[in-house]
Structures are given as structure tokens and as C-alpha cells.
Amino acid sequence: MQTEDFTKPCKPAQLKNILLPKRPAWVDGERSLFVADNEAASIAQRLIDGLGDHRHLLEAKIVLLYRTGKKASPDGLLEMGRARKATARDHIGLEEADFVVEINADRWPDLDDREKVALVDHELTHCAAVIAGRFVSRLLLDQFINAIGSDFIPTEPEQTDDEGRVLVRYFRRKGEAKAGEDGYHEQPLAWRMRKHDVQDFCDVIHRWGAWNPILVRLVDVLEEPLIDDGPSLFEEEGVSQKAEGGRKEAAGARRGK
Numbered sequence: 001m002q003t004e005d006f007t008k009p010c011k012p013a014q015l016k017n018i019l020l021p022k023r024p025a026w027v028d029g030e031r032s033l034f035v036a037d038n039e040a041a042s043i044a045q046r047l048i049d050g051l052g053d054h055r056h057l058l059e060a061k062i063v064l065l066y067r068t069g070k071k072a073s074p075d076g077l078l079e080m081g082r083a084r085k086a087t088a089r090d091h092i093g094l095e096e097a098d099f100v101v102e103i104n105a106d107r108w109p110d111l112d113d114r115e116k117v118a119l120v121d122h123e124l125t126h127c128a129a130v131i132a133g134r135f136v137s138r139l140l141l142d143q144f145i146n147a148i149g150s151d152f153i154p155t156e157p158e159q160t161d162d163e164g165r166v167l168v169r170y171f172r173r174k175g176e177a178k179a180g181e182d183g184y185h186e187q188p189l190a191w192r193m194r195k196h197d198v199q200d201f202c203d204v205i206h207r208w209g210a211w212n213p214i215l216v217r218l219v220d221v222l223e224e225p226l227i228d229d230g231p232s233l234f235e236e237e238g239v240s241q242k243a244e245g246g247r248k249e250a251a252g253a254r255r256g257k
């Protein structure tokens with residue numbers, strides 16, 4: 001993974017999906033909330049521009065904030081960041097926002113580039129679009145997938161119903177036009193918060209190992225090489241050649257080495 005590409009600063013005009021509102025921050029002792037700087041904003045924008053997994057966010061507006069004064073939980077866990085859907089309150093004096101992402105600003109300066117990119121990538125992964133599915137007859141499959149365009153989400157393995165129709169997954173949009181009809185693609189995406197894939201306790205894993213399918217998958221992922229997006233990702237400023245499409249070839253070292 002080309003971490004240095006993701007940390008290259010963006011010009012303000014390039015921050016198409018990141019809102020940095022000029023509203024007053026609040027401070028209450030150690031606790032404060034203020035607008036993020038160009039560093040976090042650039043990472044977020046470059047991840048959205050560069051990674052196909054975030055391509056739906058090319059249609060989103062995300063408010064990016066730094067928060068200080070977070071306390072660790074009694075179990076010793078410190079929240080590094082959080083993401084949520086924007087509410088009406090967030091819109092006061094703001095351009096319409098879809099999501100709000102907060103970064104723990106007490107920890108942020110201590111993170112290295114890879115950790116910063118991973119943290120922003122994590123929070124952006126919470127910012128998801130609703131996924132719909134429809135069983136389509138094999139005869140109409142290519143036509144339907146073409147009509148869905150970049151809203152199409154490849155799924156493996158292929159799933160079929162009793163009649164042999166194939167399940168097609170795609171981003172759900174809000175509006176009159178149904179998937180595959182004219183104008184569907186111009187309607188706004190329906191947003192959702194995506195939950196973590198993996199949720200467990202280190203103590204339990206220590207006792208029982210990878211005891212469920214998602215933990216087995218996590219072990220497999222950790223043993224695979226990191227996904228490499230290739231050196232051409234940001235060759236042309238502001239152009240994301242690989243913003244559409246699925247997973248990339250695996251290459252490079254694992255665990256950020």
C-alpha cells in the first residue's frame with residue numbers, strides 16, 4: 001500500500017468530499033472539538049479518490065473534526081476516532097453534510113503515516129451506502145449490470161434462487177426510478193453506518209483461538225500480503241484510475257513492513 005501517496009497534501013479545491021466548516025470550535029477544559037486540518041482532510045480525500053471500496057463516498061460530503069480530551073474506558077480502551085451520520089444539527093451554518101468523522105486529536109500527532117491513513121480509512125469504512133439486491137434472470141443479467149453501472153457491487157460466490165436467477169447487489173438510491181431504469185443513477189445514494197466485521201475480546205481469543213468464522217477470516221487476512229494499489233494510483237493529480245473496480249492484486253509485505 002502506497003502510504004506516502006495518501007499523505008500527500010491536497011489543495012483546498014481538491015477536497016471535494018471533505019467539509020472543513022469555518023464555525024467556532026468549542027473548548028471546555030481539556031475537552032475540545034475543532035475542525036480538522038489539511039493533513040487529515042487530504043488523507044480522507046485521497047482515500048476516497050483512490051480506493052474502489054470508498055467509491056460511493058465520491059457522492060458524499062463529510063465533516064472532519066478533531067476531538068481532544070477523550071478518556072480511556074475502564075477496560076483501558078481509548079477511542080481513536082468515530083464516524084456517524086450527520087444530523088440536522090450538523091447542518092447549522094454548514095453545507096449539507098452526510099457524515100461526521102471525528103479523529104482523536106490527542107493521539108493523532110503520535111501516529112506514524114501508516115497509522116494515520118489506516119485510522120482515516122477505518123472511519124471512512126463506517127461511512128457506507130445501503131446495498132440492495134435483486135435476483136435477475138441470466139438472459140437479462142448483462143443488460144441489468146450495464147444499466148447499474150458503477151453502482152454494481154461484485155459478489156462472490158455467485159448466488160442463485162430456485163429459478164436459477166442470479167443475485168445482483170448494487171448501491172440503493174433514493175427516488176422514483178428503480179434500479180436499471182433511466183435516471184436511477186442520478187438519484188442520491190441512501191447512506192448507512194457500517195459496523196465492524198470483527199468484534200470480540202482478546203481474553204476469549206487468547207483462551208479459544210479463532211473460534212468463529214470471522215476470526216478465521218481475520219487470521220487468513222493477516223497472513224495474506226497487503227493489498228497493493230500499484231504505483232500509478234496518483235500519477236495524475238486528482239485522477240483516480242482505479243476508483244472503480246474490485247479488489248487489487250496482492251503484493252508487498254504484510255503488516256506494513
Ligand SMILES: [Zn+2]
Pocket residue numbers: 122123126196
Ligand atoms: Zn470503528
